[in-house]
Amino acid sequence: MKHRAIGAVLFGGGVLLLALAAGLVFVVKPAVTKLPYDLKPATSVAEAKGATFLQITNGTIAINQADLRSTVLVSPNRDLTGKLSGDLDGKAVVWTVGQTVDRTDTKELINAYGAELALDRVSGAALNWDGQWLDDTGERQRIQFTEQVYKFPFGTEKKDYKIFDRDLRADTPAKFTGTENVEGIEAYRFEQVITDQALNLDAERVKLLLGSLAPGATTGKVVYSNTRTVWVDPVTGSYLKVREVQRKNLVPDVGAPAVLLNADFSYNDETVASSVERAKESRGQLTLLGVYAPIGLALLGLLLIAGGLLLARRGAAAPVAEARHRADLPPAADPTPTRVDQPAVRDEDRPGGPLTDEIPPASTNWKSDDSTVPTQRSAPDADEAEKR
Known part of the structure; x- marks a missing residue:
């Protein structure tokens, strides 16, 4: 039991x-395997050596050359996330993003932008949300973020994805181009190529550029090219390394094009190391x-x-x-003795002599006529009495 x-x-x-x-x-x-609500703010830094760029200082437009430093800060917005409703409730998280680009020599601000958007917690793709906005001109604009923006899905696959481009205000394909080891992690490499795309800029802004950089031109456009390469951790979908080779040209209707930007931005070593460390930590938790x-x-x-x-x-x-053991045991001995079990009794031990119990004693009251049977002799005293 x-x-x-x-x-x-x-x-x-x-x-x-x-x-x-x-x-x-x-x-x-x-x-x-979802973007957490309590995600810690993350900072990534990309640097461009010997970049050519447009700089406006006190209303003066100039094309300068120096090293640039781009800093992007991503922070979860818990208040706005808590206010999400409908299909977005529990499915999305709101991120607030800010970027600054500075000269590394003079620390002057070259440009900046800010944005808020809602991301799917599993795929990392931008979702349709009424509160999203982008400000890269000094004024917030309502736009629609789409596809991948700042991360890829958990469990990224070896296939093509689309990445949203802030300058184009649209997403374009990012092709899977292979795998590569990034500080101990096998990363998936994706490449997005944008070639000579005209940007939809405010007419007054274009006119200002033409007046300073293309005198005599009456119309023009800004043409944008970018080769964006991202190295993604396939487990978490986070960016381990990013490189962007950007170029912007002002193309007037009269005269030669003017270079507004020619820069090769790449994550610096510290950003790559911290990105890999975060990915390894998340991988360890998921594996465990x-x-x-x-x-x-x-x-x-x-x-x-x-x-x-x-x-x-x-x-x-x-x-x-x-039970079987008990059944196999011999029966208990019977305390009542049987005749067979009784000890043998010798004749001399019997109280009546030999064969006392089997043969009666001879009788003196009979005589036998048979000569073969001996007669009983009389006692001597009897014989003497007869003679007398």
């Missing part, structure tokens, strides 16, 4: 561990919850179930064996 009770406890514990393992795989892991912990719990659960079944079988077999 004791074996059965212990076996039942072990079996129940094993089943519970198997349920926990399944819960980690099908409930906990999907819950953590999605692989190691479930496997360990499942194995332990199976061992407990097997042990419980063995103990239960042993407990069931014990009473049967005991």
Whole structure:
């Protein structure tokens, strides 16, 4: 009985561990493969050596050359995320993003922008949200962010994606071009190529540029090109490294084009190292919850179930064996003696002499006519009396 009770406890514990393992795989892991609400703000820095760029100082337009430093700060907006409703409630997170581009020599601000957008917590793609905006001209504009913007999906695949380009206000394809090791992580490399696309700029802004850089021109356009390469951690979808080779030209209707921007921006070493470290930490959590912990719990659960079944079988077999043992035992000795069991009695030990119980004593009241049978002699005293 004791074996059965212990076996039942072990079996129940094993089943519970198997349920926990399944819960980690099908409930906990999907819950953590999402952008968290409490994401820590992240800063990425890209640098461009010897860049050519447009600089406006106190209304004066000039084309200068220097090293540039681009800093992007991404912060989760908990207040706005908490106010999301409808299809976005629980599905999206709101990010507030800001970027500044400075000269590294004089620390002067060259340009800046800010934005707010809602991202799908699993795919990382921008969602349709009424509160999104972009400000890169000094005034907030309502635009529609689409596709991937600042990250790729959890479980990024080896296929083409689309990346939203802030200058174009639209998304264009980013082709998967292979894998590459980035400080110990096998990253997926994607390349987005934008070639000579006319930007939709305010007419007054274009006119201002023409007056300073293309005298005599009455109309013109700004043509934009960019080769954007992103190295993505396929597990978390986060950017490990980014490189953008940007070029903007003012093309007037009269005269030669003027270079407004020619820069090759790449994440610096510190940003790559911190991006890789965050990715490794997230990978470790996902691997622990999605692989190691479930496997360990499942194995332990199976061992407990097997042990419980063995103990239960042993407990069931014990009473049967005991019953068989009792059935095989000889019957208890009968205390009542039988004739066979009684000790033999010798003739000399009998109280009446030999054969006393079998043959009666001879009678003196009969005589035999048979000569073969001896007669009983009379006593001497009787003979003397007769003679007399």
